[in-house]
Amino acid sequence: MILETQRLSKVYSVGQEKIPALRGVDFHASAGDFIVINGPSGSGKSTFLNLIACVDRHSEGEVLIEGQATSKLSENQLAELRKRKIGLVFQSFNLIPVLSAYENVEYPLLLLGVNSSERQRRVMGLLEEVGIKDLAKRRPDELSGGQRQRVAIARSLVTEPKLVLADEPTANLDSETGKQVMSIMRRLNEDHKVAFLVVTHDPVVTQYAERTVKIRDGQLTEENSHVVAYSAA
Amino acid sequence: MLWHIPLRNLFRNRRRTLLGLAIIALGTAMVYAVLGYVDFTMYNIRLGTVKQYGNFQIASPLLWDEKTEKFAYLIQPDTLAKVEQILSKEPGVVAYTKQLNFSGLATTPNKTKVVRATALEPNNRALDYNDLVVTDDKEHKEWNVGKGLDPADQGKVLIGRTLAKELQLKPGDFFSVTATTVDGAYNVGPLRVAGVFRLNNEVAEGQLIFVPIAYGKTLMNTEGVAKIIVKVNNLDDSVRVASSVQEKLRAAGLELEIRTWEQLAEFYRQIKGFFGALFGFLMLSVSVLVFFIVMQVLTLAFLERTREVGTIRAIGTKRSQVFSMFFMESVMLGVFGSFTGLVLGWLLGQGFNALGIGWTPPGAIAPVPVRLSLTLGNAWLPFIVSAIATLLSSLYPVTRTARITIVDALRTA
Ligand SMILES: Nc1ncnc2c1ncn2[C@@H]1O[C@H](COP(=O)(O)OP(=O)(O)O)[C@@H](O)[C@H]1O
Ligand SMILES: [Mg+2]
Numbered sequence: 001m002i003l004e005t006q007r008l009s010k011v012y013s014v015g016q017e018k019i020p021a022l023r024g025v026d027f028h029a030s031a032g033d034f035i036v037i038n039g040p041s042g043s044g045k046s047t048f049l050n051l052i053a054c055v056d057r058h059s060e061g062e063v064l065i066e067g068q069a070t071s072k073l074s075e076n077q078l079a080e081l082r083k084r085k086i087g088l089v090f091q092s093f094n095l096i097p098v099l100s101a102y103e104n105v106e107y108p109l110l111l112l113g114v115n116s117s118e119r120q121r122r123v124m125g126l127l128e129e130v131g132i133k134d135l136a137k138r139r140p141d142e143l144s145g146g147q148r149q150r151v152a153i154a155r156s157l158v159t160e161p162k163l164v165l166a167d168e169p170t171a172n173l174d175s176e177t178g179k180q181v182m183s184i185m186r187r188l189n190e191d192h193k194v195a196f197l198v199v200t201h202d203p204v205v206t207q208y209a210e211r212t213v214k215i216r217d218g219q220l221t222e223e224n225s226h227v228v229a230y231s232a233a
Numbered sequence: 234m235l236w237h238i239p240l241r242n243l244f245r246n247r248r249r250t251l252l253g254l255a256i257i258a259l260g261t262a263m264v265y266a267v268l269g270y271v272d273f274t275m276y277n278i279r280l281g282t283v284k285q286y287g288n289f290q291i292a293s294p295l296l297w298d299e300k301t302e303k304f305a306y307l308i309q310p311d312t313l314a315k316v317e318q319i320l321s322k323e324p325g326v327v328a329y330t331k332q333l334n335f336s337g338l339a340t341t342p343n344k345t346k347v348v349r350a351t352a353l354e355p356n357n358r359a360l361d362y363n364d365l366v367v368t369d370d371k372e373h374k375e376w377n378v379g380k381g382l383d384p385a386d387q388g389k390v391l392i393g394r395t396l397a398k399e400l401q402l403k404p405g406d407f408f409s410v411t412a413t414t415v416d417g418a419y420n421v422g423p424l425r426v427a428g429v430f431r432l433n434n435e436v437a438e439g440q441l442i443f444v445p446i447a448y449g450k451t452l453m454n455t456e457g458v459a460k461i462i463v464k465v466n467n468l469d470d471s472v473r474v475a476s477s478v479q480e481k482l483r484a485a486g487l488e489l490e491i492r493t494w495e496q497l498a499e500f501y502r503q504i505k506g507f508f509g510a511l512f513g514f515l516m517l518s519v520s521v522l523v524f525f526i527v528m529q530v531l532t533l534a535f536l537e538r539t540r541e542v543g544t545i546r547a548i549g550t551k552r553s554q555v556f557s558m559f560f561m562e563s564v565m566l567g568v569f570g571s572f573t574g575l576v577l578g579w580l581l582g583q584g585f586n587a588l589g590i591g592w593t594p595p596g597a598i599a600p601v602p603v604r605l606s607l608t609l610g611n612a613w614l615p616f617i618v619s620a621i622a623t624l625l626s627s628l629y630p631v632t633r634t635a636r637i638t639i640v641d642a643l644r645t646a
Contacts, residue, residue, distance in 0.1 A: 055547045055640055056639070076552075079547070080551075094643075096544070097245070097541070099241075157551075
């Protein structure tokens with residue numbers, strides 16, 4: 001079990017008002033899973049993802065990453081955990097504009113203090129896997145949306161995490177590019193034995209799921225587990 | 234650790250960076266220029282002051298304490314001989330001269346004025362007032378034939394311009410001076426005006442007269458002198474040579490006390506204090522200005538990158554690392570800006586110096602050049618001041634950036 005949540009709740013306070021965005025969610029993911037959480041806008045997808053990514057604090061319950069409870073960790077310990085164990089892919093790519101594609105992918109390795117030859121090996125390897133090796137020197141503003149998301153996917157995998165979390169990774173892409181990005185993620189999931197958890201409201205993305213979970217009003221309901229022919233897409 | 238990110242971020246919004254750089258650079262250049270001006274001016278005032286007072290003076294403590302009644306302060310010939318012996322053996326001493334001072338009444342057939350006389354050795358190499366004699370007055374052309382004092386002419390005198398006007402005297406005219414002898418008797422002597430002098434000080438021009446020391450001794454009926462004025466080869470050596478001489482005077486059992494030029498020149502101390510305060514105020518104003526403007530510039534620049542900060546925090550960058558990255562950027566801005574300011578200040582200052590501007594202060598003989606002393610020694614202070622102002626101004630925006638809430642930052646556009 002690389003990820004587990006127990007009775008996970010999140011209540012936002014806006015002035016006097018309390019907004020329950022997540023209501024006691026029990027969830028788990030195993031190594032190598034490819035899970036899609038599907039739900040309409042406002043259903044609590046981002047809230048859930050932020051909590052398991054340890055970038056936000058939950059109100060009640062617990063998040064366990066590789067068996068380790070996170071509630072009581074300090075700000076720095078959480079940063080350490082995110083850096084080593086979790087990869088993140090965002091809806092709007094979130095690359096660092098002053099860095100080239102290569103440097104963006106390299107960035108987490110600098111945080112980890114990996115030596116330069118090892119950095120080069122890993123970064124070039126991943127850029128090749130996501131098919132943009134030739135664009136390594138380009139800055140984000142010289143890349144298309146699909147290319148940027150490939151860079152972001154490479155960045156999320158470069159530290160060799162066991163879990164990658166993606167929040168609506170195709171929402172800013174046209175459907176064709178979205179499908180390409182999803183196939184890349186699915187392939188990397190197979191090749192690297194890394195678990196992917198993708199939240200989306202896009203039904204197309206769901207086709208790539210190995211396991212689909214529905215979210216509505218901050219509550220999860222498990223759908224059937226099925227394997228799709230992602231390679232056909 | 235991550236040098237390239239702050240460096241590239243610094244130049245990412247050119248207009249904003251230029252504004253920040255310009256403010257820091259202008260502040261630095263301004264402080265550099267003013268410091269250069271103050272330094273140059275103070276140097277000239279020091280030279281002028283030493284010209285007026287010598288590097289140091291030797292006299293009885295009674296004279297310095299202004300206990301001048303009964304003339305007990307006078308240095309008698311046997312003591313003087315010992316002092317001269319010490320001075321002639323002291324390496325740093327270039328020359329020395331003796332003075333005697335007395336007050337008296339200057340009288341012409343129709344007017345009397347109180348004067349203070351300095352009786353001096355004409356044409357000595359230590360302190361001579363002959364170069365103050367007016368030879369180019371536009372209004373009073375009759376003064377222009379004046380000459381300095383000469384060791385040969387006993388009964389001649391130099392008088393100030395104000396006194397010359399008040400007593401209606403010109404070179405060649407006579408007046409009499411009445412003074413008390415050391416025994417308390419009145420004594421009167423004739424004096425012939427050799428020349429009219431000017432000083433920077435109107436009051437002094439109305440009171441001071443210069444006569445040969447031999448005349449002063451005769452008039453006061455004494456062999457003693459009031460003080461010995463010493464010239465040292467190097468201005469910066471004044472204090473060192475003075476204390477060395479003081480040591481030897483004490484060893485010889487002489488009850489004499491030395492005052493250096495800086496102790497004597499109250500005017501110098503005042504102007505030094507004034508320039509110090511002026512410069513301090515300028516530095517403070519520039520720092521405050523740089524502080525607030527740069528803080529504004531950095532706050533806006535960092536605010537624009539909120540989502541980026543959220544991103545790098547989300548993927549595992551610690552707060553302290555975000556702090557270092559943004560602080561580094563501010564350090565670079567401060568160092569670049571201050572350095573640019575020095576170069577700018579130097580270039581503009583050279584241009585200004587090349588113009589050769591000068592002004593004639595009231596009472597001065599020749600125009601005083603207005604120059605900026607653009608030395609390396611004057612560069613480090615402006616550099617440090619604006620670099621530090623920049624760093625301080627960055628603390629708040631940098632801290633705020635390091636402390637953002639990740640999810641909120643990720644939500645911003
Ligand atoms: N920071 C916040 N403050 C207040 N309410 C929030 C905040 N973030 C999300 N919400 C609310 O929580 C619910 C779930 O939001 P979110 O997790 O963003 O949904 P989704 O990603 O599925 O669109 C929504 O009702 C939303 O308005
Ligand atoms: Mg969302």
